[in-house]
Amino acid sequence: AQSVTQLGSHVSVSEGALVLLRCNYSSSVPPYLFWYVQYPNQGLQLLLKYTTGATLVKGINGFEAEFKKSETSFHLTKPSAHMSDAAEYFCAVSRLSGNTPLVFGKGTRLSVIA
Amino acid sequence: DAGVIQSPRHEVTEMGQEVTLRCKPISGHDYLFWYRQTMMRGLELLIYFNNNVPIDDSGMPEDRFSAKMPNASFSTLKIQPSEPRDSAVYFCASSPQGAGGYTFGSGTRLTVV
Numbered sequence: 001a002q003s004v005t006q007l008g009s010h011v012s013v014s015e016g017a018l019v020l021l022r023c024n025y026s027s028s029v030p031p032y033l034f035w036y037v038q039y040p041n042q043g044l045q046l047l048l049k050y051t052t053g054a055t056l057v058k059g060i061n062g063f064e065a066e067f068k069k070s071e072t073s074f075h076l077t078k079p080s081a082h083m084s085d086a087a088e089y090f091c092a093v094s095r096l097s098g099n100t101p102l103v104f105g106k107g108t109r110l111s112v113i114a
Numbered sequence: 115d116a117g118v119i120q121s122p123r124h125e126v127t128e129m130g131q132e133v134t135l136r137c138k139p140i141s142g143h144d145y146l147f148w149y150r151q152t153m154m155r156g157l158e159l160l161i162y163f164n165n166n167v168p169i170d171d172s173g174m175p176e177d178r179f180s181a182k183m184p185n186a187s188f189s190t191l192k193i194q195p196s197e198p199r200d201s202a203v204y205f206c207a208s209s210p211q212g213a214g215g216y217t218f219g220s221g222t223r224l225t226v227v
Contacts, residue, residue, distance in 0.1 A: 034215055036218075041220075042220055042221075043118070043205055043207075043218035043219050043220045043221050044205070044207075044216075044218040045218070046215045046216070046217075049215050090157065101147065101159045101162055101170065102147075102159075102216065103159075104156060104157040105156070106156045107156060107157075
């Protein structure tokens with residue numbers, strides 16, 4: 001069965017600092033991997049996704065993630081944090097394709113300090 | 115495109131009452147998913163549909179929960195009778211064939227007192 005582990009339920013960074021949110025997955029088949037962001041009182045929005053091909057994936061708002069099969073990781077990064085990045089971030093894995101149910105991690109709350 | 119539309123946004127009900135949550139997916143999306151979000155358990159898949167047919171309802175917690183999709187543009191999640199432990203945010207999401215990734219609605223915050 002597929003599963004996702006997000007290391008750190010809460011990450012705090014200073015404005016302008018590097019953002020690094022960690023995600024490790026477990027999958028018996030080549031995974032499709034996703035990062036979503038949730039702002040307060042809103043639904044989840046897709047940040048980026050990895051399906052096949054290039055392992056470095058660029059998403060919206062300056063975020064990117066790198067699929068590392070050997071480490072079973074899909075960490076999310078952004079070079080310089082903005083106040084507007086404060087939100088909850090979810091990593092998710094899909095079994096075979098984007099149309100089979102996503103299994104979500106517990107989420108990481110990102111705080112950005114001025 | 116109006117996105118995935120859920121109603122109501124907030125629902126407060128008394129224990130034992132019937133609750134119906136509604137979802138309108140994005141036109142042309144063949145898959146529809148219902149998730150529940152709580153602090154303790156995170157995001158849990160309850161049920162999903164493909165072309166209006168329920169595919170997997172193993173996440174539905176009890177017989178008190180039921181979901182229907184009578185046509186491609188509408189789905190409901192019903193809880194009868196409701197209990198305080200059902201209090202959560204319920205999300206609906208839809209997805210097209212082969213595109214990958216979901217579009218989520220804004221959710222329904224359910225409080226059962």
